[in-house]
Amino acid sequence: MEITEGVPPVINLTEVAEREKEEFEKKVSELIIEFGAENLLACMQCGACASICPLARVGFEWYNKKLIKAILIGMKEELLDDPTPWACVACNRCTEICPRQVAPFEVMFAMRRLMVEEFAIPTLAIEGLRSLYEHGHAVYMTGREARKKVGLPENPPSTDSDEKALQDLRTILKNTKLAELGLIPME
Amino acid sequence: MISETVKEEKKLKFGLFLGCNISFNRPDVEQAMRKIFPALGVEIDDLVGQSCCPTWGTVPSIDIVGWCAVAARNLALGEEKGIDLMTACNSCYGSLNEARHKMLKNPEIMSKVNEILAKIGKKYEGKAKCRHVAWVLYKDVGLEKIKESIKYSLDGITVAVQPGCHFLWPSEVYPDKEKDPFNPKVLRELCEALGAEAPYYTKLIDCCGMGALRSTDPEKSFILVREKLECIKEEIDADLIVTTCSSCLIQLDDAQEKLRKEGKINFSIPVLHYVQLLAICMGFDPQQVAGICVTPRDEVIKMILEGGKR
Amino acid sequence: MPKIGVYICHCGENIAGAVNIEEVKKFVEKLPDVVVVRDYLFMCSDPGQEIIKEDIRKGLVDRVVVAACTPRTHEPIFRKACEDAGLNKYYFEMANIRDQCSWAHWHEKEKATEKAKQLIAAAVAKARLLEPLEDRYVELNKNVMVVGGGIAGIFAALDLANAGFKVYLVEKSPSIGGNMAKLDKTFPTNDCSACILTPLMVEVANHPNVELLTYSEVEAVEGTVGNFRVKVRKKQTYVDWEKCTGCGACLNVCPPKARVPDEFNEGLSLRGAIYIPFPQAVPKKAVIDPDACISCSGRWFGEEPRRTKDGKPILAPCEKVCPTGACSRDEPRDPNGELIELNVGSIIVATGYRVMDKKHFKEFAPDSPNVITALQMERLISATGPTEGKLIVPSDIPKYLEWKKKVEKGKEAKLEARKPHVITFVSCVGSRDERFHTYCSKVCCMYMLKQAMLLKEKYPDLDIYIFFIDVRTPGKDFDEYYMRCRKLGIKIIKGKVGGVQRLPDERLLVRGYDADLGKPVELISDIVVLATAIEPNTDLKDLARKLGINVGAEGFLRERHTKLYPVDTMTEGVFICGCAQGPKDIPDSVAQAKAAASSAMSLLAPGKMRVEPLISEVNPEKCTGCGICAPLCPYGAIEYVEVDGKRRAKINEAICKGCGVCTAACPSKAITLHGFTYEQVLAQIKTIARKGVIEEV
Numbered sequence A: 001m002e003i004t005e006g007v008p009p010v011i012n013l014t015e016v017a018e019r020e021k022e023e024f025e026k027k028v029s030e031l032i033i034e035f036g037a038e039n040l041l042a043c044m045q046c047g048a049c050a051s052i053c054p055l056a057r058v059g060f061e062w063y064n065k066k067l068i069k070a071i072l073i074g075m076k077e078e079l080l081d082d083p084t085p086w087a088c089v090a091c092n093r094c095t096e097i098c099p100r101q102v103a104p105f106e107v108m109f110a111m112r113r114l115m116v117e118e119f120a121i122p123t124l125a126i127e128g129l130r131s132l133y134e135h136g137h138a139v140y141m142t143g144r145e146a147r148k149k150v151g152l153p154e155n156p157p158s159t160d161s162d163e164k165a166l167q168d169l170r171t172i173l174k175n176t177k178l179a180e181l182g183l184i185p186m187e
Numbered sequence B: 001m002i003s004e005t006v007k008e009e010k011k012l013k014f015g016l017f018l019g020c021n022i023s024f025n026r027p028d029v030e031q032a033m034r035k036i037f038p039a040l041g042v043e044i045d046d047l048v049g050q051s052c053c054p055t056w057g058t059v060p061s062i063d064i065v066g067w068c069a070v071a072a073r074n075l076a077l078g079e080e081k082g083i084d085l086m087t088a089c090n091s092c093y094g095s096l097n098e099a100r101h102k103m104l105k106n107p108e109i110m111s112k113v114n115e116i117l118a119k120i121g122k123k124y125e126g127k128a129k130c131r132h133v134a135w136v137l138y139k140d141v142g143l144e145k146i147k148e149s150i151k152y153s154l155d156g157i158t159v160a161v162q163p164g165c166h167f168l169w170p171s172e173v174y175p176d177k178e179k180d181p182f183n184p185k186v187l188r189e190l191c192e193a194l195g196a197e198a199p200y201y202t203k204l205i206d207c208c209g210m211g212a213l214r215s216t217d218p219e220k221s222f223i224l225v226r227e228k229l230e231c232i233k234e235e236i237d238a239d240l241i242v243t244t245c246s247s248c249l250i251q252l253d254d255a256q257e258k259l260r261k262e263g264k265i266n267f268s269i270p271v272l273h274y275v276q277l278l279a280i281c282m283g284f285d286p287q288q289v290a291g292i293c294v295t296p297r298d299e300v301i302k303m304i305l306e307g308g309k310r
Numbered sequence C: 001m002p003k004i005g006v007y008i009c010h011c012g013e014n015i016a017g018a019v020n021i022e023e024v025k026k027f028v029e030k031l032p033d034v035v036v037v038r039d040y041l042f043m044c045s046d047p048g049q050e051i052i053k054e055d056i057r058k059g060l061v062d063r064v065v066v067a068a069c070t071p072r073t074h075e076p077i078f079r080k081a082c083e084d085a086g087l088n089k090y091y092f093e094m095a096n097i098r099d100q101c102s103w104a105h106w107h108e109k110e111k112a113t114e115k116a117k118q119l120i121a122a123a124v125a126k127a128r129l130l131e132p133l134e135d136r137y138v139e140l141n142k143n144v145m146v147v148g149g150g151i152a153g154i155f156a157a158l159d160l161a162n163a164g165f166k167v168y169l170v171e172k173s174p175s176i177g178g179n180m181a182k183l184d185k186t187f188p189t190n191d192c193s194a195c196i197l198t199p200l201m202v203e204v205a206n207h208p209n210v211e212l213l214t215y216s217e218v219e220a221v222e223g224t225v226g227n228f229r230v231k232v233r234k235k236q237t238y239v240d241w242e243k244c245t246g247c248g249a250c251l252n253v254c255p256p257k258a259r260v261p262d263e264f265n266e267g268l269s270l271r272g273a274i275y276i277p278f279p280q281a282v283p284k285k286a287v288i289d290p291d292a293c294i295s296c297s298g299r300w301f302g303e304e305p306r307r308t309k310d311g312k313p314i315l316a317p318c319e320k321v322c323p324t325g326a327c328s329r330d331e332p333r334d335p336n337g338e339l340i341e342l343n344v345g346s347i348i349v350a351t352g353y354r355v356m357d358k359k360h361f362k363e364f365a366p367d368s369p370n371v372i373t374a375l376q377m378e379r380l381i382s383a384t385g386p387t388e389g390k391l392i393v394p395s396d397i398p399k400y401l402e403w404k405k406k407v408e409k410g411k412e413a414k415l416e417a418r419k420p421h422v423i424t425f426v427s428c429v430g431s432r433d434e435r436f437h438t439y440c441s442k443v444c445c446m447y448m449l450k451q452a453m454l455l456k457e458k459y460p461d462l463d464i465y466i467f468f469i470d471v472r473t474p475g476k477d478f479d480e481y482y483m484r485c486r487k488l489g490i491k492i493i494k495g496k497v498g499g500v501q502r503l504p505d506e507r508l509l510v511r512g513y514d515a516d517l518g519k520p521v522e523l524i525s526d527i528v529v530l531a532t533a534i535e536p537n538t539d540l541k542d543l544a545r546k547l548g549i550n551v552g553a554e555g556f557l558r559e560r561h562t563k564l565y566p567v568d569t570m571t572e573g574v575f576i577c578g579c580a581q582g583p584k585d586i587p588d589s590v591a592q593a594k595a596a597a598s599s600a601m602s603l604l605a606p607g608k609m610r611v612e613p614l615i616s617e618v619n620p621e622k623c624t625g626c627g628i629c630a631p632l633c634p635y636g637a638i639e640y641v642e643v644d645g646k647r648r649a650k651i652n653e654a655i656c657k658g659c660g661v662c663t664a665a666c667p668s669k670a671i672t673l674h675g676f677t678y679e680q681v682l683a684q685i686k687t688i689a690r691k692g693v694i695e696e697v
C-alpha cells in the first residue's frame, strides 16, 4: 500500500467538517469511540504516545498521536488508504503511558475497524481471516515436517484435529460482524 | 515478604494453549513445554479443540465482540475444566487477556459474547484466564525448584533477555504484573536461576518489530530488530538471546539471518525461547526441544552441555 | 566611661572562612573602652544572643557592637536582644564584616582580616559616642479609601467595613461592579457572574461603614501613612441623584443623533446620552453624558427655556418623561462637579484593567463586525446583553434591535438575523507579543474554554475551533475544566492564527496552523473571537503618580516585593490588589483584595504607629532659615516657621524618614540626624582613615 496522498498541503477544515456532516451519519470521532476508543476526546496531543511508538520510530506517517488529531478535526477519507493502523503491533506501550488514559492503541484498532467498514482492508488481513475461518488458525501450514521432526503428532490438539470444534468456531464467526460485512466467503 | 506456613503440595494444572506460531512454525517450543512441565510437577491439559487466540490482524481488527467471542471459546475450554490456560506466545497472552479484560469491564460485551457462545452450547463467566509460562515458572513453580531441576548450567554465559511487549503492557489487563514494567526482572531472574548473567541493556523493552509491522512493511520492521540486535551486541555482547515470546523468537532468529545476508550486520547471536533453554538445561534432547532455527544454535547448546563458558 | 562589648560572628564559614577571627579578637581587645570580646558560630542564634544578654544583665557591658553579616536584615534582631536584656536598644552598633568584607574579599584572606579590624574599630569609635533614644508614636487615622469598585475593590471595602473601619469607596464610573459585571458566567464553576456579584454590590453600597462615591475620581493625595489627605472629584451627573429613582423612564427617549456606543455592551449596541449603565447598576441612577447630549430642547442647564407660542416652556424628552424632575434643566450645574476632601490612614488601589481593542490587530480584519473581542462575546451570550443572550452574528445585531423595537411597539415583525454555525477563538492576541505586551494575560485560556463550553453546551451543533499557542490552565480544577471542553468535542488546535480575511457575505476566512499535523489549515467562520490582552487602564500611571507608587515596565502597579510583600507598595500605607496589579482571575483578585484589606487593618488597628527615632531635628539656634533644606526633602517633611520672630526650618517628625539629605546639605550644621550625628560619623571616618586607630577623646 502507498502512503496516502490524501492530505493536501493546506487542510481545509470547513470542507472536512462539512463533508463529515453531509456524507456520514456519524462523525468520525463518534465512530472511533463506538469502535472501541472510548476515551478518544480526552487526548491533549501531548505526544508521549508517539515518542515511544515503534511505528513513529520507523517512519509511518499516521502514528497514534497524529491519527488522533486527524480524527479530532474530522478527517476520514484522507486516512482510509493509509497503512499505518495495520502496522500497529498492539504493543500497548502507548496505553501504559498516556497521561489522559486515551489508550491510543484502541484508536489504531478502531481505525482498522472503520477502514474495514469502508472495505479499505489489506489483502493480508483477508487472508488471515479466511484461514481462521477455514482452519481455526490465522497462521496455518499444511506441511507438517517441523512437527514430525521434533517428535510431535502431525496435528496439534486444536481445531486442526477436532472437526466439531472447527464447526463451533465457524458458528461463532458467522454470528459476528465479520459475517455481516461479508468480507470472506462463509459457505 | 511474609513467609508462608507449610506450603501445601497443591497439584498445578494448566491448559496448554499453543497458538498458531508454536503449533506450526515452532513446534519445538511445544515439545519443550511438554517435556519440562510434567518434570517440574505441572500437569498439562491438551485443551482439545483450541483455535487461534484470535490474533490481532484477524477478528480484533473487525470488531470487539467478535474478538471476545473467539477468545471466550478458547478460555471456556479451560473454564469448563476449572483450570487456567497457559501460553508461551505473547500475542496469545495479549489477545486473550485484553479480550477477557474487555468482557469483565463491560457487561454488555460479556452478555453479547455469551449470546453467541450459547449457539454452540458454551458459556464463559470470566473465571478462567490465560497465564504466561514465564509467570507460571517464576511464581507457581518457583526459582528454587528450577535450580534444583537442572543438569546443566549456564555458568559464564551472558544472555540478552527479550520479555516482549505483550508480557508488559498494558499492565492493567494482565493477571501477573512486573513491579516495574519498564524495568522488567522476571525473565532476567529466570535466566539467572540457570546460572547465566542476564544484564540490563538500553533497548531491553523495545519492540522487536514483529507482527503487524513485519507483515505490513518488512523493511521498516527490520529497522527495529536491527537496532535491538546492535544494542545487544554493543552493550553486553551476549552469547545468547532468550525470549518468552514465540513471535519475538521468530523475528529475532529469522530477521537476523536476513540482515546478515544483506550485509547489515556481521554477527550472529543464537535465539532461544526460555522454555527451550530450560529444557536443554534439564537434559532433554536439544533436537526435540530446540531443533528449529535459522540462526545457528549448535555452538551455544554445545557450550551449555559442556558446562558453560568457565 | 562606656563599657563596650564586641561580639564577632563566624557566620558558619561565611566570615570565618576569610577573616582570621583570632587575630581580629586580639586586635579588638586593645581598643579603647572595649571590655569584652567574644566570638561565636552564629551570633544571631538563640545561644548567640544569650551571650550578649548575659553580659548586659551582669553589668559587664553597656554598649554593644556586633560584627557580623549586615544591619539590613539583622540590626533589628540584635537591637531587640539589647532591649530584652534591659539596655536602650540604640546603644547598639553593627559592623558589617560579611557582605562588605569576607564575601567581597574571599580570596584575599589577609586583607579581609585587616579590613574587618578597621570596620570593627570604626564601629567601636561610634559606639563610644552613642546616645540613648526613645521610640516615637504617631496617631493614625482609621479611615480607608478604596479606589476602584470592581470585585477586588468591593471585597476590600467589605472586609474593612465589617471590621469596623470607615471606608470611602471611590469609583470612576456611575456604577460599581467593574468588568465582572459584564461577564456572563465565570470559570471554573460556571456560576452566573451577575448572580454572585450583584448581592455584593448591594451589600457594600448599603453598609453603614461604607461611603460610596461613584462617578468620582482621585484628584490629589497629600500626607503619609496614617494621615493621607485626599481630594476627590465627584463628576457632574447632570441628574439630581437625590431625586432620580432609577426608574429608567428616560433611557429610550434620546433621539438617534444622541446615541453612542454602549460601554457596558462593549460597543455592540448604542445607549442614549442619558443612561443607567446596566440594569443591576449600584447605585441605580441615571447620568447625562454631556459629550453625547444634543440638548433637544435647545437649552443647557440653567438657561431660560424656549417657549411655545402659547408661552409654555419647551422641555427635552428626558425632562418630560422623568416622573421626579431629576433631570430638570432649570438649575445651572457646574461642569466640574464637586471637589471633596477625605482624611484617611490608608489607601487601597483596585482600579482593575481594560481589554485591548481589536483595532490594533490589522491582520485579523478588525473592521469586520463579526470579529469581536472576548469581552464582547461575554456580552453577546449574556442574558443582559444586546440580544438578551440570543446567539446571532454580530453584524446582524442592528437587525435584531430594529426587530425588537417593532415588537415592543406591538408591531408584527420577523427576525432575520443569521445564527452562527462556526465560531473560532484566537488566543494570545496582544499578549506574549513583543509588538504589544510581552506578558501572558493569564485568564484568556480559561475564558476561551469557558465561552466555548457554554456555547457548545447550549448549541451542540456549533463547530467551535480554538487556536492556542499552548493551553495554560494551571492549578486546582483548571485542567479538569480544559478536559471537559475537549470531551465536548470542541476542536482545539495547537498553533496560532496568522490571518483573518473578510468574505463578501460577512463571514470570515481564518488561516491557522496545525502544529500537530504540521500543516497550515483554513476554515470559514461566522464569528472570530479575539482573546485580546488584559492591559492597564490608561489613567493608571497618573493615579500612581498621585499616590507616589510605582508602575512596572508593563504598566501595572508594582508591588513592594513579588513574593513577600505582594500587596504592599513602596509608599507605606498604600496597598494594591486585583487586576490593577497584573492580570488575574476573580479568585486571585478576591484573595488579593482580602490580603490588602487585612494589611490595612493590621496597620491601622493599633491606632498609632511606632516610628524609629532615627530622624532629623533642627536646632533653631543654629538654623539661619536659608531655605536650602525644604526643597531637598524627598518626603516634604520640612516647613519654615517663625521662632522668636525669625524664619526657621522645622521637621515634621511624623513624615521624616531619616534619610539624612537635609542634614548633609545644611550649611550651618543646624540639622542633627539622630543615630548618625556628625561626631559619630566623623569618628568612624577618622578611625578608618587612621587604619583602625581610634582617636582619644
Ligand SMILES: Cc1cc2nc3c(=O)[nH]c(=O)nc-3n(C[C@H](O)[C@H](O)[C@H](O)COP(=O)(O)OP(=O)(O)OC[C@H]3O[C@@H](n4cnc5c(N)ncnc54)[C@H](O)[C@@H]3O)c2cc1C
Pocket: C147, C148, C149, C150, C151, C152, C153, C170, C171, C172, C173, C175, C176, C177, C178, C179, C180, C183, C185, C186, C187, C188, C216, C217, C218, C350, C351, C352, C353, C354, C355, C374, C375, C376, C378, C443, C447, C450, C534, C537, C539, C543, C577, C578, C579, C580, C584, C585, C586, C587, C589
Ligand atoms: C473576556 C473575559 C472573561 C473573563 N472571565 C472570567 C471568569 O470566567 N472567571 C474569572 O475568575 N475571571 C474572569 N475574567 C477576569 C476578571 O474579569 C477579573 O479577574 C476581575 O474582573 C478583576 O477585578 P478587579 O476588581 O481587579 O478589576 P475591574 O473589574 O476592572 O474593576 C476595576 C474597577 O475600578 C474602576 N476604576 C478604574 N480606574 C479607576 C480610577 N482611576 N478611579 C476610580 N475607579 C477606577 C473601574 O471602573 C472598575 O469598576 C475575565 C476577563 C475577561 C476579559
Ligand code: SF4
Pocket: A042, A043, A044, A045, A046, A047, A048, A049, A050, A064, A065, A068, A097, A098, A099, A100, A101, A102, A103, A104
Ligand atoms: S499520550 Fe495520550 S494524550 Fe498524549 S498524545 Fe498520545 S493519546 Fe494523546
Ligand code: SF4
Pocket: A049, A052, A053, A054, A055, A063, A064, A087, A088, A089, A090, A091, A092, A093, A094, A095, A104, A105, A108
Ligand atoms: S500499540 Fe500500536 S500505536 Fe501504540 S505504541 Fe504500539 S504500535 Fe504504536
Ligand code: SF4
Pocket: C253, C254, C255, C258, C272, C273, C274, C288, C292, C293, C294, C295, C296, C297, C316, C317, C318, C319
Ligand atoms: S436632552 Fe435629554 S433626551 Fe436629549 S439628548 Fe440630551 S439627555 Fe438625551
Ligand code: SF4
Pocket: C427, C428, C429, C431, C432, C439, C440, C441, C442, C443, C444, C445, C446, C469, C470, C471, C472, C531
Ligand atoms: S492566558 Fe492563554 S491565551 Fe491568554 S495570553 Fe496567556 S497563553 Fe495566551
